[in-house]
Amino acid sequence: MPKRDRGARARASAPASTWRQRRAVEVALAADRAPLELLPRLPPRSIALCLGLAILLLAPWPGYGRLFGPPFCAFGNAVIVVVGAGGDSAPRFSTRPRDSTATPDAGATDWTVWLAARSGDGPSRPSLPLETRILGYTPLALSLALTLSFAVSWRRKLRMLGIGLALLLMRLAIAIALPVSRAFSPHPAAPGPVSELVWYVLIDLPAMSYVAPLFAWWIAFAATRDGSAES
Amino acid sequence: MSRWSRDLRRARLRFAAAFIAVGGLLLALYSFPYSEHGMPEVGFAWYLGAYARVAGAVIHLADPTLRVSGADLVGRTSLTIAKNCDAMDVNLLLIAAMIAFPAPWKRRLVGIVASVGLLSVVNVLRIVTLYQINIHAPRAFEFIHAEVFPLAMVALAVGAFGLWSRWSRQAELAPGETPAHAEA
Numbered sequence: 423m424p425k426r427d428r429g430a431r432a433r434a435s436a437p438a439s440t441w442r443q444r445r446a447v448e449v450a451l452a453a454d455r456a457p458l459e460l461l462p463r464l465p466p467r468s469i470a471l472c473l474g475l476a477i478l479l480l481a482p483w484p485g486y487g488r489l490f491g492p493p494f495c496a497f498g499n500a501v502i503v504v505v506g507a508g509g510d511s512a513p514r515f516s517t518r519p520r521d522s523t524a525t526p527d528a529g530a531t532d533w534t535v536w537l538a539a540r541s542g543d544g545p546s547r548p549s550l551p552l553e554t555r556i557l558g559y560t561p562l563a564l565s566l567a568l569t570l571s572f573a574v575s576w577r578r579k580l581r582m583l584g585i586g587l588a589l590l591l592m593r594l595a596i597a598i599a600l601p602v603s604r605a606f607s608p609h610p611a612a613p614g615p616v617s618e619l620v621w622y623v624l625i626d627l628p629a630m631s632y633v634a635p636l637f638a639w640w641i642a643f644a645a646t647r648d649g650s651a652e653s
Numbered sequence: 654m655s656r657w658s659r660d661l662r663r664a665r666l667r668f669a670a671a672f673i674a675v676g677g678l679l680l681a682l683y684s685f686p687y688s689e690h691g692m693p694e695v696g697f698a699w700y701l702g703a704y705a706r707v708a709g710a711v712i713h714l715a716d717p718t719l720r721v722s723g724a725d726l727v728g729r730t731s732l733t734i735a736k737n738c739d740a741m742d743v744n745l746l747l748i749a750a751m752i753a754f755p756a757p758w759k760r761r762l763v764g765i766v767a768s769v770g771l772l773s774v775v776n777v778l779r780i781v782t783l784y785q786i787n788i789h790a791p792r793a794f795e796f797i798h799a800e801v802f803p804l805a806m807v808a809l810a811v812g813a814f815g816l817w818s819r820w821s822r823q824a825e826l827a828p829g830e831t832p833a834h835a836e837a
Contacts, residue, residue, distance in 0.1 A: 459661055460664055464815075476804075615685075619686070627684065628742065631803070632807040633746055636807070643665070644668075645666070647658060647662070
């Protein structure tokens with residue numbers, strides 16, 4: 423007998439919305455109160471599963487960083503090409519430094535990737551190291567843990583994962599494009615207050631790598647639904 | 654999609670939009686690149702120095718050699734309280750979430766005061782713990798400082814928000830108020 427997914431069970435048990443429920447949302451919002459279902463119900467099992475997945479994914483396992491480096495470089499290079507950051511210098515990420523002046527062992531970890539100019543008339547610069555763990559891996563791993571542990575149907579989980587990852591990759595694209603543009607500009611100048619503010623608020627604040635996946639998860643949760651059942 | 658679902662979805666997205674607006678504004682005020690010798694930077698230096706003195710007073714119980722100089726803690730090891738060491742980013746985002754959540758202002762104020770107080774106490778304990786880790790397990794310092802504690806602070810803030818929103822919702826249903834507003 424085929425196994426019914428959790429969403430199907432929820433749909434089967436959840437009654438259709440009544441005028442009382444609809445009225446409750448309207449009245450609550452009009453009175454500046456929270457409707458009962460504004461925040462999702464998180465059963466202890468989901469919370470425990472989320473914590474377990476987060477610990478599993480974020481533990482400092484050896485080799486994780488080397489696996490994450492190549493896809494990060496591919497994404498970073500795609501962002502540089504699409505945005506045109508760095509201009510004629512054509513900077514590119516790689517998992518090893520391109521020049522001999524930068525020694526891979528100097529403070530580098532499994533999570534370090536290297537950014538270097540490939541061409542152009544600008545001054546020769548050594549490869550710049552970039553730590554990818556907190557900037558790139560941690561938000562994606564937390565997003566995965568949050569979404570997979572949430573008790574909804576697998577179809578909705580996949581939709582939420584798609585939306586959440588898209589939002590986090592947009593943040594990562596900004597995190598790559600801003601400093602690359604600055605570092606490889608042919609006419610280096612002080613960054614404008616707007617780009618500096620965006621950098622500080624969205625990327626540089628330590629809590630943001632942990633809050634961004636939560637927020638992306640919330641947007642994905644609000645934007646999707648599980649048939650007639652609302653979690 | 655039923656009208657009920659649509660309204661609820663809009664309410665959730667409205668909460669997200671309000672969170673972005675309020676949180677963005679508060680974080681922009683905090684992170685704005687102020688001029689180096691202007692009043693805001695002088696105020697920040699004083700504030701971080703005060704934070705260092707509070708943390709230093711606790712650390713001093715275990716390490717009598719500790720001295721506080723400006724925002725620097727110097728004893729068996731040294732720590733500097735920098736701009737983000739005050740967990741202000743977590744505090745501001747929690748305040749933004751409470752302001753964005755539909756609730757009366759009185760309950761919002763109670764939640765903000767209680768949770769900012771809690772986070773500040775935990776943050777002082779975080780600094781004290783980091784000082785001890787830097788003495789006894791310096792190799793673990795970076796991982797705990799950059800990964801474990803930020804995640805723990807955010808998790809604590811999320812937990813505080815969850816408890817506050819539940820309390821706020823239950824207060825709506827308390828006797829004396831019309832339950833019809835919440836459950837009709």
